[in-house]
Amino acid sequence: MSDYKNPSADGQTGPFKAPVPEPKVPTLESMPKAETGSGQQKAEPSKTDILVHLLMEREARAAKKEQAEENARLAKEKQRDINAKSSYEDALAKQAKCRHLKGGKNRIRTQAKDHSVYVHRFINNEQIVRCFLCNMKWKQGDTRDTLLRGGKRIPNHTKLGWDDALTMAAESSNQPSSSEIPLNVVSSAEQVAGQEI
Numbered sequence: 001m002s003d004y005k006n007p008s009a010d011g012q013t014g015p016f017k018a019p020v021p022e023p024k025v026p027t028l029e030s031m032p033k034a035e036t037g038s039g040q041q042k043a044e045p046s047k048t049d050i051l052v053h054l055l056m057e058r059e060a061r062a063a064k065k066e067q068a069e070e071n072a073r074l075a076k077e078k079q080r081d082i083n084a085k086s087s088y089e090d091a092l093a094k095q096a097k098c099r100h101l102k103g104g105k106n107r108i109r110t111q112a113k114d115h116s117v118y119v120h121r122f123i124n125n126e127q128i129v130r131c132f133l134c135n136m137k138w139k140q141g142d143t144r145d146t147l148l149r150g151g152k153r154i155p156n157h158t159k160l161g162w163d164d165a166l167t168m169a170a171e172s173s174n175q176p177s178s179s180e181i182p183l184n185v186v187s188s189a190e191q192v193a194g195q196e197i
């Protein structure tokens with residue numbers, strides 16, 4: 001055993017041991033101590049800690065601000081929706097209440113019914129019947145129960161269908177209008193600015 005160790009130790013450890021480790025270790029240890037590196041090392045992590053802390057605080061503030069802005073935006077959006085909805089509902093209520101008759105309060109009861117509606121023909125030949133009092137527009141396919149809008153059936157708040165609208169227009173003293181006739185530009189402009197329904 002010793003015979004094997006000795007030659008191997010002599011052959012391998014001898015040359016490796018001789019130059020490096022034991023004398024250099026103490027000098028390496030002493031070097032940082034001499035430079036007071038330990039003091040700097042203590043200061044550096046604390047600075048980093050502060051930086052990290054500040055960055056996290058800044059991040060938290062930014063996130064909080066972002067959240068507040070998002071909340072404000074959502075509140076604004078909600079209010080806008082409520083306003084839009086209420087003006088839409090107001091329009092529907094007006095159309096539901098409208099008798100689509102000329103004269104209003106001053107109308108004589110015995111007077112023949114003169115409806116405030118007229119047929120309008122668009123350039124693409126599509127026809128609508130519109131009431132100029134409530135801005136209701138009846139379209140082909142509308143029934144007393146439902147209106148056909150964008151391929152969908154929605155409840156008809158006026159309880160008057162396309163046929164009723166045509167009858168009202170026929171009874172009315174109003175002349176039909178058309179998008180192609182310059183004299184009716186005003187009524188066309190009104191329609192563009194008016195409600196969808």
Ligand SMILES: [Zn+2]
Pocket residue numbers: 095098099100101131132133134135136
């Ligand atoms: Zn009306």
